[in-house]
Amino acid sequence: MIDYTDIAGFIPHSGRMILLDRIIDFDGHTLSVELLVRDDGLLGNDKTVPAWVGIEYMAQAVAAYAGIKSKLAGETIKLGFLLGTRRYTSNVASFAVGTALTIQVKNVIHDDKLGVFDCKIHGAGIEISANLNVYQPPIELKLETSP
Secondary structure, eight states: OOOSSSSSGGGSOGGGGGGOOOEEESSSSSEEEEEOOSSSSSSOOOEEEEEEHHHHHHHHHHHHHHHHHHHTTTTTOOOOOEEEEEEESOSSSSSETOEEEEEEEEEEEEEESSEEEEEEEETTTTEEEEEEEEESSSOOOOOOOOO
């Protein structure tokens, strides 16, 4: 049984770069996560975060999806790369700090290296969508962490 509560166990990020708060649903083809928009100044200021940061929220959700799939297969978490974003549409220019967001990613196409995900972000009055193209190298890359 996999514990889905520790999101850090599924993505190759650490510390403040983990922007997602929790996984709320996974069914093998889709993943939903939640987060509260933070005011730590990492990607915005103490009042707002630009809506283009939604691409990173989506990319981290895709990473969590891939991480869960790896864990279910008994493999280690692998590093992946965002190749591009298509059809990014947003009805807002920024997110207010403290806004609750739900990110949903759906695997559209995937082989052993390349994937396309249909992604959506929802919140109070917020509707964002995009397709993310991702690449996961066939080799395991060693991630070095600083003390």
